[in-house]
Amino acid sequence: MTTAQSRDQIADQIASELGHSFAGEMIAGGHYVPIVRDGRTLYTSGQVPRVGTTVVVTGRVGEAVSLEKAREGAQICALRCLTLLRRELGSLDGVEKVLRVGVFIQCTAEFTQQSEVADAASDLLHRVFGDAGVHVRTAVGVYQLPKNASVELEMTVAAKGDKA
Known part of the structure; x- marks a missing residue:
């Protein structure tokens, strides 16, 4: 039985x-918070591909x-x-639904595969949820x-429960 x-x-x-871990502290880079809850809706601030203190994917997509x-x-x-959602809710099992994802890609004027970049995040979310x-x-x-991050992503989700 599995x-x-x-x-x-x-x-x-x-x-x-x-090859990454997100167990460490996640620090906001200014006067804002990384996640806000309004009732059952949670909003993350834009996240760049940072592991620890290092942005691991930098530069212009379609060029470098x-x-x-x-x-x-x-x-x-x-x-x-x-990771932010898990820390706020105690577990990703507290997420009822991923509502919206915004993906920003630093790219050349000729690069037209923004959707393919975003698909990687969407596929990951489908795999998890x-x-x-x-x-x-x-x-x-x-x-x-x-x-100089190559990608930034923000997310809006609905939490389970009736907290208003």
Whole structure:
């Protein structure tokens, strides 16, 4: 008999597959908080592909950064958002539904594969949450991101329960 993995275990497994851990402190870079809860809705601040204190995917996609590396960056950003949600809710099992994901890609004017970069994060969320991970999404190419990050991702989710 096999037991189903929890959402937390799946997220940890994906982080391990990428060779990263998100166990340390996640520090905001200014006068804001990394996550806000309003009733059952939780909003994360934009997360760059930072592991520890290092932004691990930097540069312009389509120039210094490949599509595959940008996709990895999007996955790291998504895992950072999941870490924030897990800390706020105690477990990812407290998430009822991923509502919205916004993905910003620092890219050249010629790069047109923003959706493919964002797909990596969307696929990760579906892997963790199943159908509850299917969401609306915006993927936008931009000229520059904080710390020269290649990708930045923000997320909105609904929590389980009736907290208003």
